[in-house]
Amino acid sequence: MIEIKLTDAPLNPSDATAFVSGSLSGGTVVFIGTVRDQTQGKAVVRLEFEAYEPMAILEMEKIAMTCKELFSIHKVCIHHRTGILDIGEIPVVIAVSSAHRQAAFDACQYAIDTLKKEVPIWKKEVFEDGEVWVAAHP
């Protein structure tokens, strides 16, 4: 069972943990991304996320289904934000449940690592004196 969500509304981690919880599960691993107030010592004002939405959803579904194939897990949930996020807000929540903890840790790590490499979502860091597309600037 998987759940994927891409939304411009605030994320609530308990929505993700509620989805993956169940009596079959011995544990849940959750990754919660948060917006930091600085990058490389420079103060960040806010982040702006945009997505190629239909493809981002397909790629997140692919990650979730691969998690199910590779690891002995029960459920996986991936929620990602778009739009303007202030310091401390949550851009991403990934929750994975499994009978035994190692599979959930491994699947959650695989999911966030792969999301950061493959899912067409971009963030712009906005500073007091300018802005930069993360990872993309030549």
Added chain:
Amino acid sequence: MITVKIVTFGIVRDMLGGQSALTESLPSDTRLEDLSALLNDRYPALRRLDALRYAVNARYAGKDVTLQHNDEIALIPPVSGG
């Protein structure tokens, strides 16, 4: 001739002067690498990107794929979600 839609995001949209979508008419045997060369010539800033990937109809595509009428081609600069 075929017509395709090109969509852009992030730094690529900035490099194309803010255009988030454009329509292009192409010969019917055009491959993705031909379109890539055409866009690189028209928008030389694209060549400065380390790793520009392409998607056809919302799936990553290799440069040898032949484009079809009404395809949606996305220019995917390095991603930074999460």
